[in-house]
Each structure stands twice: as structure tokens, then as C-alpha cells.
Amino acid sequence: MSSTAPLSTAHLSTEGGAARAALGRARGVRPRRAVALAALATATVLLAGCAASAPAASPTTTVTGTPPATSGPSDALPDPRAITGPSTATSIPDIEPIARSPKPSLPVTVTDATGTRVTVTDASRILALDIYGTLAETVVGLGLGDRLVGRGSSNALGSMAALPLVTRNGHELNGEAILALRPTLVLTDTTLGPREVQDQLRVSGVPVVFFDPKRSIDTIGAQIETVAHTVGLDALGRRLVERTDAELASAKADIAAIAPAADRALRVAFLYVRGRAGVFFLFGKGYGADALISAVGAVDVATAAGITGARPASSEALLATNPDVFLTMTDGLASTGGVDGLLERPGVADTLAGQHRRVVDMADGQVLSFGPSTPAVLRSLADALYRPGAAG
Template sequence: MLQAQTAKLPRLVTVGGAITEIVYALGAEAQLVGTDTTSLYPLAAQNTPKVGYMRSLSAEGLLALKPDAVIGTTEAGPPVVMAQLRSAGVKVDLIASDHSWAEVQRKLQAVGRGAGRETQARALQARLDADWAVTQQVVAQFKGRKPKVLFILSHSATVQVAGEKTAADAMLRFIGAQNVMVGFNGYRPMTAEAMAAAAPDLILTSTQGIEAQGGLDKFWSRPELALTPAFKTKALVHLDALELLGFGPRMPATVRALHQRIVLA
């Protein structure tokens, strides 16, 4: 009977690591027939059929998996592929990313709808909303000096810093830190002049970025970083990219942990 019930549930393809993570959090992983290459957590998600990178999907590859629904963010594309899926009768639900707690809620609700598990999604959201409220209270209680933090994106040869209206900027605000890169939106290449002017106390980056640069020693060997106060003490915190910037169900715990490590340290 249980197998029959499971078979009737919608077949899902998820595009975005946080959305895949929510599927597992709702216990709906048996409904997954495909995920994108950013879907790496939990570990079991790495063994799901992969449909490619979220921005360069193929309609043929997706339709071959016979999904009932594709759930992703508005980064999923290209748009013509999303249109082809809808024309083929696949439900496509794309969630806007605005780097807010409401974004996490929208993802939860979309997965609940798409997976046919709205009751479970409401229960999970209630728990996470309560956890987020506690997290906000913890951060708000700190009345000391906000540390000056620089977020570095270094997954490729071009190392960039995070300005305003980025996921990194939002996370820094949520943990109670100060983003030293203001006055521009998005990401820009890191320059010596900018590093000297910004004078960050600490650098925040992803673990994958450290690995892409060849390890911590290689990361710190960049001459631009030698101009910062953070360099003198090698003040750096790194975290898995999905946990750090994914805006998924681990977000309340991640914000509390970073607040402890960066602001209260």
C-alpha cells in the first residue's frame, strides 16, 4: 500500500541546492527523479540523476526523466527551456530570490505544493519560523561594535568581492556584521586599492573558494589581501557555499553559528 501511495505522488526535478535540501527535509526524496549540479546536500542528493547546471538546462534531458513538476529559482534557465517544459504539461514553479527569510518560506511552500506535501511543509515552516525569530533576537541583543567583514567569491581565477544586494551582503547583515564593500551592487573584481580602503577585520568566503585557490596558503598569498588588517591575524571564516549562501532550511542555525564565530569572537 505504501508503495502504491508513493507511486501516485508527483515526480520532481529540483533546480537549486536549497530546494533539493527542502525535499529531503520533508521526507520526499523518493519523489526526486533529477536534480541540478548545485544539489549537493544532503550527501544522498549527490547520487541523484543530474540535469546539468541550473542556468544551462536542456528540455530534452529534463523531459526524459518524465517529471510532473520542476521546482527551482528564477535563476533556472534558459527561459526557452522553461517554456518548453510548460508546453509539455510539466508544472514549473520558479521562486524569486531576494535574499530574505521570505525567500526561504517561498521555497518551502513551493516544494510543499509541488511534492503534494503541503501539510508537512506548513509544519516545517512553523518550526523554522520559530527558530528564525529566536535567531533574530540573539543577533539583536548584541550592542557592541559590528566587525568589518569582506566576503570574497573565489570559485574561479577571477576573485571577486561582494557588494550590496547580494546573498553575501544579506548574510553579513543577518549575522550582525558590517559589509565593507558598499556603494555598488553585485560582485566586482578584487583590487589592491579597494582592499586598502575597505580595511576588513575579517574575511568570509566559501570552503569551495578556498579549495579552488589551492588551499589557505595560496588564498592568503594574494598581494591585495596583505593590505588588510585581516591579513595580519589571518582572520578568516569559511563555510560550505550552499549552507552559507543557499537560503535554505539550515539558515537559522547557520546565522547563529556565524554570529558566534564572527561577531561575538
């Protein structure tokens, strides 16, 4: 039985300013969003990507005072501001499917984020492509991982490692590679492009459904439900949301037990870095990192300083925010020469985080994914921040 339902404008609207486009490129935006277009052009440059180089050697994380505990209340742990040296958040396992080999109820007709009505009749060969890896992770969480036929460079799931790559030059869609896989459904958003490729797929007869590019903890449930509806698994979508919500509540409660009180909270800055040249940004309000940092009991210094979206991480901006910890992506850190290379950038070594070499990194395809695995991401980051000996 066919159903017709919009993918909730509250969830799929492209409104909300440049920050809501997170890390992608936007097209077809109304004139009143000229400012957003400019910021999104910057985001396209940010995420062009580059080959990661091996990180420079860095000293092991150390603690001045009591060694980090593996469990127990925050009083049993050292003051996190006394911890020195870098740490890497443990890579998290693949998401556990909510069901095995479910049968989608199709056809389904949806109105996607671009306002286009799309009828989905076949979900046997799926491509789920966005810069965060969220859409593919959600498909796997719904139990349709065996129907994914390709991957993008952001897809960090082990179950997808052997699938053909359909992006190039970082996050650029390869139309020929996509068509060669004969997809029956493409799930995507405006964080990947060029848009001409997605339009070409539609002209060729492939159903292409666009989703809201906004990512944060608050959008996880809505994103799961819209993906589930698109592939004809509404009931499983609700179950996956319920499970994720419960896991989020549990993770936040456990993190609250090890995080310091608000007046001693770590001050954290999320840095987006690629290579040794000009791609170096502070992520502020609306880019997802603010929600991530808050959820692990820390203060996002960029948001606290009134920064919205992405701002060049100049020495002035770094000194003005002066974080205790830098949070960044693993491949990005490697591409700039590791911690030593990061410290060579103007202003970095003059911050508290730089003086203490306090840099926490996490896998690119996980840290800002904001999907069903977010509870595990939060736990891993909290360990890296508050008890790095338990973070691997």
C-alpha cells in the first residue's frame, strides 16, 4: 500500500542559516540565504579532504596527580585540567541492527528536503551517502546493511569496508561509479556534491531522496524516523529511536558521574584541520560539535565566545577562547603532522591546550556522525577526556 507523507519540514527543512548546513555544500537556496551560501562555500573547501600523513611522534598522555580510574565517581578521578598529553578516543564498534533481514513495506511516496516528491518502489540496492556517514549507519541500524552496494569516504563501518567507493577527491560524488552499481535507491543530502551528479541520477531514473543536512544530538530521532519511512520500515524506525534514546540517557548519566562539576568543567574547542596550509577552522554553534561537547559535560569555548558556524582558527581566535583541550578528527590531525604539526600553527602553542599538548582525536567517520551509534561515541570521548587510560 502506497503512503504519501512529507519527511517533516521540521526535520528536513534547509532553513536555519549557514550553520545548519554543517559541513556540506548547498544549492538551490533562496536569495534571503546569501549569507548561508557564503558559509557553505567555505564548508565545501573545508571538506575537500586530503590524504592523511602519519602523525608526528607525541608523548604518551600523562596525569599530574592520581592516575585515571576506570570507573567510579568524578571525585575518584584526577582533575581533567591536570591531564597532559594527547589521547585518542577508542574507535566504536558497528551499530547492532534492530532486526535481521526485515522486509520493507513499499511503495512509499515521500516529499524530501528539496521539496521533491519521490516514490520508492525498490530498496534492494541502496546507496546512503552523506559527509557524516549518518545515513548509511542508520540503514545498517534498521537491518538493511546487506542491501548497501557502495560507500562514501565517510563510511567508517567495518561492514562496509569491502564495498566499492563511489566518492573521489575526498567527498566528491562519482556519477559513473554510482551508476555502475545499479542502485535502486539513493539516500543523500547537500553535504555531498556536485549537485549535478545527484540530478543526473534522477534523470537516469534512480530514486534520489534528500535529507536534512543538519546534525546534532537533537536531530538523531527525527533522522532515524525519516530514513526508516523512506525504506518502508516505520515500525523498526520507532524501535531504533526508542533504543537509541535509552542508550543516550544511560550514556549521559554515566558521563555525569565522571565529569567534573560545572564550575570546573573542561573548556573544549573543536578544530577542523586538513593539511598544513589554510584549512584550519574552529567549529562553533550549529555545526554539531557544540552539542557533542556539551553532552560530555564540557564547555564549547567557541559557542561561549559567540562563534556561529565555522570560523578560521586564527591565533587571535585561539587565544581569545583559550581552551583546555582541542578536539579534532584523527585523519585531520594526522594530515597536519600530528600534535607536533598542530602546535606549529600560529597561536596553538600559546593556549592552555597547546601548552599541555592536550589534544583528543577521534575517527573522522564517527565523531560527528550523530546517528544510532552516538551513545557509544559519547562514552568513548568522555573516557578520552576524563580517564584517558581507559580510552585505549
